[in-house]
Amino acid sequence: MSALTRNRSPATVPNDLMLKYYVQRAEGGAGLIVSEGILVTRQGTEWQHAPGIWSRAQIDGWKKITDAVHEAGSKMYAQLWHLGRIAHPDTPEQIAAGVPVYAPSAISARGGKFRFLPGQPGYVAPTEIADPTLIIAQYKQAAINAKEAGFDGVELHGAAGYLVHQFLDSTSNHRTDKWGGSPENRTRFALETLKALIDVCGPDVALKISPAGGYNDVGMPLQDTIDTFGHLLREVENLGLSYVTFMRYLAFTDVEFDGKLRATQHDVVETFSPFLTHTPIFVNGDVTPAEAEALVGSGKAAGVFMGRNWISHPDLARRIKAGKALDNAFDFAGFYGTEGVDPAVGYVDYPEATY
Incomplete structure (x- = not known):
């Protein structure tokens, strides 16, 4: 089960409703659950009820969830998440943090909306991160907290135009120091963060990437994409990660600016699989059960992550195994709550099939 932001964590603290949600899916056969994105520090996200992992109350809340998931027979990774320039300074959490919106460079992302702020403002120009090692230290502390909270490992969110992806992408990273410019420099933040996480969790560290871009105003020309993510994966191959997830191109997450789609459409799995020969590859992005069987059976992937089908089918794995239809209607209106x-x-009211 892939990470799925659900916006059900008021005051950023995990709660009993979230526990019920994750346990339903553990009992439904999810062998490995990756948590929704967990903020490594207080930030102003457009999902005002996203959970964090910097406080004692948050650690304790997650511990209840991981204990229950383990009791139900599943494993659980924490997806560690920093928004970077996709935060907003006027949100209550960003105001409470008392710091600006940070990013690799002072370049605002186009688009964006904050449904709970007056006027639905878009993104703003962020403040350039003066010392990226300070942010890496926040990720490391989040991994320490995740381990204390009982997670079996951590997944670095390097996809979807958030902070790690912003460092990787040449359109959002215009730095001239060792953290920007060449593919070697733009991948430095991701690699150093992964090493910090490994210091805490050993081999139980994973990475998620979305090289096609699109979402949150990222995306590079194809050759730049191959050069950048190719270098990243060559270095990742030597780190001994538990897996790398390739997020395929998804049309519904792509955006249009000035009459042109933002993503660089290409076959992410075919393009980047050759860079990893020892590290397990997982595939994510509207993977059907039939595709999953083909990907794993052909050796192109060690496994797959499914997302939205887990939302409307809490017993998804049991359904697939039993040959049951995936017939619960998915309601986008309930995705982030209303x-x-x-x-x-x-959230927790989708019915199971009859067995």
Whole structure:
């Protein structure tokens, strides 16, 4: 089960409703659950109820969830997440943090909306991170906290135009120091962060990437994409990660600016699989059960992550194994919850199949 932001964590602290959600899916056959993105430090996200892992209350809340998931027979990784320039300075959490919105370079992302802020403002120009090692230290502390919270490992969110991806991408990283410029320099932040996580969790560290870009205003020309992510993966191959997830191109996450789609459409799996010969590859992005069987059976992937199907089918793995239909209607309206509506709606109220 891939990471899925669900916006059900008021005050950033995991709660009993979230526990029920994850346990439903552990009991539904999810062998490995990757948590929703967990903020490594207080930030102003457009999902105002995203969880964190910097406080004692958060660690304790996650510990209840991981204990219950383990009891149900599943493993659970924490996806560690920093928004970078996709935060907003006017959100309550960013104001409470008392720091600016940080990014590799002072370049704002186009687009964006914060449904709970007046006027639905877009993204703003961030403050350039003066010393990236200070952010890496936040990731390392988050891994320490995740380990204390009972997670079996951590996944670095290097996809979807968030901070790690912003360092990788030449359109969002215009730095002239050792953290920007060449592919070797733009991949430095991701690699140094992974090494810090390995210091804490050993081999139980993973990485998720989305080389096609698109979402959150990232994406490079194809050759730059291959050069950058190719160098990243060549170095990752030597780190002994538990897996790397390739996020395939998804049309529904692509965006259009000035009459042109933002993503660099290509076959991510075919392009980047050759760079990893020892590190397990997982594939994510609208993978069907039939595709999953083909990917694993052909040796192109060690496994797959499924996302949205787990939202509307809490017993997804059991259904697939039993040959049951995936017939629960998916409701986007309940994806992030709706103000004034019971947060259980569209979250823990999807029915299981009859067995």
